[in-house]
Amino acid sequence: MTLDITDLKVTIGGKEILRGVDLSLQEGRVHGLAGESGSGKTMTGLAVLGLLPHGSRATGSIALGDRELLTLPPKELNRVRGGEVAMVFQDPATSLHPMLTIGKQLTEHMRHHLGVDKREARRRAVELLGKVRIPGAEEAYGRFPHQFSGGMRQRVAIAIALACSPKVLIADEPTTALDVTVQAGVLRLLRGLCDELGLAVLLVTHDLGVMSAVADEVSVMKDGLVVETGARGQVLREPAHPYTRSLLDSLPDAGSDPAPAPRSEDS
Amino acid sequence: MPTTAAPPRPSRRRGAHPLARFLIRRILMALLLAWGITLVTFVLTNLVPGDPVAANLGQRALGDPAIVAQWRSEHGLDKPLWEQYLLHLQGVVHGDLGTSQQSHRPVSQDLAEFVPATLELAGAAILVSLVLGVAFGVIAALRRDRLSDHALRVLSLIGISVPTFWLALVAFYVFFYRLQITPGSGRVDAALGTAPAVTGLQTVDALLAGRWDIFGSAVGHLITPALVLALYTIGLLTRFTRSAVLEVLGQDYVRAARAKGLPGRTILFRYVLRSALVPIVTVAGLAFGSLLSGTVLVEAIFAWPGVGQYAYKSATTLDLPAVMGVGLVVGVVYLVINLIVDVLYGVIDPRVRLQ
Numbered sequence: 001m002t003l004d005i006t007d008l009k010v011t012i013g014g015k016e017i018l019r020g021v022d023l024s025l026q027e028g029r030v031h032g033l034a035g036e037s038g039s040g041k042t043m044t045g046l047a048v049l050g051l052l053p054h055g056s057r058a059t060g061s062i063a064l065g066d067r068e069l070l071t072l073p074p075k076e077l078n079r080v081r082g083g084e085v086a087m088v089f090q091d092p093a094t095s096l097h098p099m100l101t102i103g104k105q106l107t108e109h110m111r112h113h114l115g116v117d118k119r120e121a122r123r124r125a126v127e128l129l130g131k132v133r134i135p136g137a138e139e140a141y142g143r144f145p146h147q148f149s150g151g152m153r154q155r156v157a158i159a160i161a162l163a164c165s166p167k168v169l170i171a172d173e174p175t176t177a178l179d180v181t182v183q184a185g186v187l188r189l190l191r192g193l194c195d196e197l198g199l200a201v202l203l204v205t206h207d208l209g210v211m212s213a214v215a216d217e218v219s220v221m222k223d224g225l226v227v228e229t230g231a232r233g234q235v236l237r238e239p240a241h242p243y244t245r246s247l248l249d250s251l252p253d254a255g256s257d258p259a260p261a262p263r264s265e266d267s
Numbered sequence: 268m269p270t271t272a273a274p275p276r277p278s279r280r281r282g283a284h285p286l287a288r289f290l291i292r293r294i295l296m297a298l299l300l301a302w303g304i305t306l307v308t309f310v311l312t313n314l315v316p317g318d319p320v321a322a323n324l325g326q327r328a329l330g331d332p333a334i335v336a337q338w339r340s341e342h343g344l345d346k347p348l349w350e351q352y353l354l355h356l357q358g359v360v361h362g363d364l365g366t367s368q369q370s371h372r373p374v375s376q377d378l379a380e381f382v383p384a385t386l387e388l389a390g391a392a393i394l395v396s397l398v399l400g401v402a403f404g405v406i407a408a409l410r411r412d413r414l415s416d417h418a419l420r421v422l423s424l425i426g427i428s429v430p431t432f433w434l435a436l437v438a439f440y441v442f443f444y445r446l447q448i449t450p451g452s453g454r455v456d457a458a459l460g461t462a463p464a465v466t467g468l469q470t471v472d473a474l475l476a477g478r479w480d481i482f483g484s485a486v487g488h489l490i491t492p493a494l495v496l497a498l499y500t501i502g503l504l505t506r507f508t509r510s511a512v513l514e515v516l517g518q519d520y521v522r523a524a525r526a527k528g529l530p531g532r533t534i535l536f537r538y539v540l541r542s543a544l545v546p547i548v549t550v551a552g553l554a555f556g557s558l559l560s561g562t563v564l565v566e567a568i569f570a571w572p573g574v575g576q577y578a579y580k581s582a583t584t585l586d587l588p589a590v591m592g593v594g595l596v597v598g599v600v601y602l603v604i605n606l607i608v609d610v611l612y613g614v615i616d617p618r619v620r621l622q
Contacts, residue, residue: 049526081528089526094519099541099616108537109527144617160527 001065001167002026003048003085003200008060010043010224012053017043019224020060025168025200030191032215032232033204034247039221041204045170048202049087050077064168083113085168086161091177092153096145096160102129103141106160113164128159132189151182155189162193169194172204187214208251212236220244286613289620293609297602304602305359308594309352312587319344319585323368342368342588359595365588369581374592377577382596383467384454385566385573389558390468391493396500396558397551403501404508404547405540411513419505426502431561435495435568442491449491452570456484492569496561500554507550511543518542544615552608556601 003025010018018040025031033041047058048069062069064084069077089095096105106128107121116124122141129137132155145153154174161169171190175183191214194201205211211218212232219229220243228241239245319342320335328334339345343354358365364374407419442449454469455461462469462476470489473482515521516539524538563575574593581589613620 051522051525078528078530081526083528087523087526089519089523091519095523097520097524097538097541098618100537101617108533109529112529112533144621146618147621157523 001084001200003168003202004061004063005044005048006061006063008044008047008058008062010040010047010052010056010058012056017056017224018047018058021221021224021226023202023219023226023229025202027167027200028195028198029216030194030201030203030214032211032218033202033221034206034208034211034218035221036206036247040224041206041221042172044221045087045172045202045204048168048170049081049085051087079113082109082161082166083164084166085170086164086166088154088157088161088169088171088174090173092145092150092157093177095157096153098145101142101144102148102156106141106156106163109160110163125159125163128163129156131162131193132156132159134159149182150178151186154178154182154186158186158189158193162197165197166199168200168202170202170204173206174203175210176205176207183210184213190214208236208247220247286620289613290610293606297606300602301599304595304598305356306352308591308598309355312591312594313348313351315585319368319587323584323586342366355591364592364595367581367586367589369584369586369589374588377589378574378592378596379467381572381574381577384469384571385559385562385575386600387454387468387470388489388492388496388565388571388573389555389562391470391489392496392558393500393551393555395493396497396504396554399497400501400504401508401547403505405512405535407505407509408512408516409535416509419509423502423505426498426500427506429498431495431499432564432568434498435492435565438491438495439568450484450487454485454488454572455481456488459484492565492571496558496565499561500551500558503554504547504550508543508547511546512539515539515542541615545612548608548611548615552604555604559597559600 003023005021005023008018008021008023009016021040021044023031023033023044033044035041043052046052048062050069050072052058058070060070064080067080069080069085072080096102103122103125106125107118110116110121110124111118126137126141129140134140134152134155140148140156145156148156154177158174169190174190175186178186187210190201190203193199203211203215215232217230218232218235219226220235220241221227222243228235228239228244230240235244236248239248320338321329324335324338328338336345343351346354355365362375364378366372367374367377370377403419403423407416410416439451443451450456455473459478459481462472462478462481465472465475469485470482473479473485521534521538524534529538562571562573563579565571566573566575567579574596577589578593580586581593
């Protein structure tokens with residue numbers, strides 16, 4: 001299933017945050033969304049799930065297959081959330097509830113969306129934990145988030161996002177809060193899952209190193225607009241827009257290697 | 268925060284075992300504190316200026332040194348202070364709190380009669396406060412800056428600012444004297460008799476005996492003083508719950524729960540209230556203390572035969588064993604409340620019990 005964002009405009013309290021964003025996600029492809037802080041990349045991700053902050057208005061179109069998400073009634077939108085479009089947040093230390101077990105957080109939406117019973121949900125959850133390569137999945141099921149390291153927590157968050165077999169995954173800076181040493185592992189996992197499950201992934205990041213490691217397509221945002229979009233090699237090697245060029249120039253080894261290992265420099 | 272991915276043998280550190288250890292540690296701590304309370308009540312009571320002999324014997328008897336000496340030795344006041352304390356402690360351990368110089372009954376017997384009445388009143392008040400305070404606080408947070416939020420803000424400010432004794436007088440005057448919709452003083456209609464005492468709580472005893480008439484009368488008598496007593500705590504809990512819920516609502520994991528498509532009810536109870544409970548429980552525990560001291564005034568106005576009235580009478584007559592007994596009971600009630608709060612922390616937040 002594809003996700004097409006056309007002419008998405010978002011205003012918060014009268015201020016225009018997105019000024020007509022166009023993006024297209026295809027299944028089995030990772031679409032990287034780059035840009036500096038405040039360029040609107042996170043807001044684009046949140047808009048897809050209708051999670052924009054209070055007092056914001058979104059116009060344009062976000063089409064999931066042939067359904068328009070912007071005008072979907074709340075009940076149906078809630079079925080899309082977690083069920084068809086899932087999200088991984090930036091910091092797994094704060095995006096997992098500290099007082100609920102991993103198992104609970106893995107199974108509650110499964111039981112709600114898919115209507116499976118407790119045993120089946122548990123079985124699937126343990127399988128998922130294995131899939132995101134959490135060692136000792138059976139035991140991990142009963143543990144709490146604070147008993148895991150940052151990288152493991154983000155793997156758990158990814159497992160939670162995948163629990164209801166969504167078609168689209170929005171990953172908002174999924175490696176920014178992690179140690180450099182575990183970033184590559186999480187990115188490889190995301191890439192692998194995308195290929196294996198045919199997910200359409202929107203990878204929001206300000207880190208062009210991360211982008212060049214896993215993205216198929218790359219879009220660059222500035223001031224609420226997508227200024228450039230295209231295949232990774234083309235955008236990162238022959239940037240057409242001056243802003244993309246300046247972003248690349250700000251990297252220490254700019255442009256020399258189109259697909260280096262993931263880096264952690266903050267842009 | 269520990270960041271090891273997998274402790275070597277987590278299965279043996281999980282489940283009932285750490286919680287039991289957590290409990291035992293807290294209970295041992297509480298026992299130590301209980302001993303401290305006996306020491307403090309004893310020392311403070313004996314530091315009080317005033318002569319219990321003068322307060323208890325009449326003018327004529329005071330003039331007779333033989334009678335005074337006999338009274339002192341009868342009540343153990345001729346022994347050195349440390350020996351008095353050891354005797355007192357020995358008695359406490361055996362449940363003997365001495366004999367009240369006023370009622371000439373064992374203090375433990377007096378307390379057994381008066382303490383349940385106070386606990387019933389304070390317990391009802393804290394129950395009402397928790398239910399209403401938390402509900403109001405959640406409503407205020409969810410409807411932030413709307414009319415209901417502003418209305419609840421005014422209500423909680425009134426609750427916090429109005430003095431309890433004034434409110435008790437006004438409530439008594441309005442509901443009993445003017446409107447005549449609540450029964451007057453006491454715990455239950457005397458004409459109905461009483462249910463056999465099991466717990467000492469009239470409402471519970473009436474239920475256990477299946478006496479609905481007594482239960483109705485007991486609830487009727489309880490409702491006004493309990494509400495008067497609860498108003499302050501309701502105001503306090505409304506304020507704290509509102510801010511706690513607002514803080515949790517802004518957390519990442521609440522947004523993550525929305526992104527999972529969970530129903531609003533699940534998010535509110537499982538994600539928001541669970542976290543907000545920690546500050547709420549803290550405040551409720553502290554509020555119970557101020558609630559207990561509030562009972563002294565409310566009991567006096569509603570003629571509620573509780574420990575507040577007993578404490579007042581004992582203090583004015585320098586009835587030292589009774590004063591110590593009351594001090595001990597109030598101290599132990601505080602201890603138990605704190606123990607409950609501590610245990611609740613462990614139940615609510617796994618990070619507390621798994622440390």
